[in-house]
Amino acid sequence: MTLALHGGTPVRSTPWPTWPPPLDAAQRELVTGVLESGLWGATQGGRVVADLTAAFARTSGVPYGIAVGNATLGLFAALKGLGVGRGDEVIIPAYTFVASATAVLLAGAVPVIVDVDPGDLHLSPQAVGQAVTGRTAAVMPVHLAGSAADMDPLNALAARHGLAVVEDAAQAHGATYQGRPVGGLGDAGVYSFQASKAMTAGEGGLIVCRDEAAHEAIWSVCNLGRRLGGQWYGHPSVGWNLRLTEIQAALLLPWLDRLDDEIDRRNAFCDALERELAHLPDAGAVTLVPQPPGTTRDSRHLLMLRVNAPVDRDLLLAAMAAEGVPIDAGYPPLGTMSALTAEGARAEPCPASEAAARSVVWVRQSMLMDDPARAADIAEALAKVLAFRP
Incomplete structure (x- = not known):
């Protein structure tokens, strides 16, 4: 299957919901x-x-x-x-x-x-x-x-x-x-x-x-x-x-x-995506970052995904965007920002944060406001990109 990045048909051609939503x-x-x-x-x-x-x-x-x-x-x-x-x-x-x-x-x-x-x-x-x-x-x-x-x-x-x-x-x-x-x-x-x-x-x-x-x-x-x-x-x-x-x-x-209803909607989308990811050809290739102990309601401002499969990160981001499913790279560790350390910030060793910067990507809040059935678009695009072999 040809990636949209290389001229293939994108997984999704319809737009995602906009943010902020229209005034009520x-x-x-x-x-x-x-x-x-x-x-x-x-x-x-x-x-x-x-x-x-x-x-x-x-x-x-x-x-x-x-x-x-x-x-x-x-x-x-x-x-x-x-x-x-x-x-x-x-x-x-x-x-x-x-x-x-x-x-x-x-x-x-x-x-x-x-x-x-x-x-x-x-x-x-x-x-x-x-x-x-x-x-x-x-x-x-x-x-x-x-x-x-x-x-x-x-x-x-x-x-x-x-x-x-x-x-x-x-x-x-x-x-x-x-x-x-x-x-x-x-x-x-x-x-x-x-x-x-x-x-x-x-x-x-x-x-x-x-x-x-x-x-x-x-x-x-x-x-x-x-x-x-x-x-x-x-x-x-x-x-x-x-x-x-x-x-x-x-x-x-x-x-x-309306905040609670919007949180419910985002959680329904995240639940649907988690089910879709469980059925990827490579089981466990992409998983949801778990909630910390004690979280009883996640407002799902973002959905953080951990990519466990070997893939070039720049290719992943570019290919997903071309498939009509843009995802974000997430944060670089603060301790790597020279502007902060130049101002006196002190950074301890942060291997977990450095690993997250390499393996974690985000699904945007606006995308989580879509119909949960469209979570399949994200899973399909991920499967397509992860299956690509140069």
């Missing part, structure tokens, strides 16, 4: 109302940002929320509000987006990059324990691809060493760990509303936390050093303007009503 009626009504009101900024007296933060905090199982311009700034603000600063160290996983590290640098702290579990690719508690020093101030678990990091051992380790826990939940809207929402399991959790995320306003982020003092400190960081309930031109500490707008909040608030 509730979004359209709320956005129009905000636009017509003229109350576009978060400080003009509108209520949509406040309603969004309150609703999102409830869904995260905590009392407090702060909406911000993006999740990178949210991670920075959470760290600063929890007292992390110059000279401190923050432990982060090697297999994550670069913003997990740059937010630490923005706070003046040192990212300490450690390895992930070789199976589920989430932050390894063992690696964290080995990396703790007298300068360690915080640990940043990442709920990768929509599944929950194994939080109980990480929280226990943090408690033993007196560390803050900031959850990077940028990809995990609606995910749960042992029945509890992610984001509210540590001292602070940060979600992203960037264009590719499960809820999006093009850009944006939201911080949730359970402690009142932490909330007030983080709020101050995001609001130019003001104090909650204090004078408008009173700035007892240094802060920044990191606020979300009412227009962005109007896109996001109605999304909470």
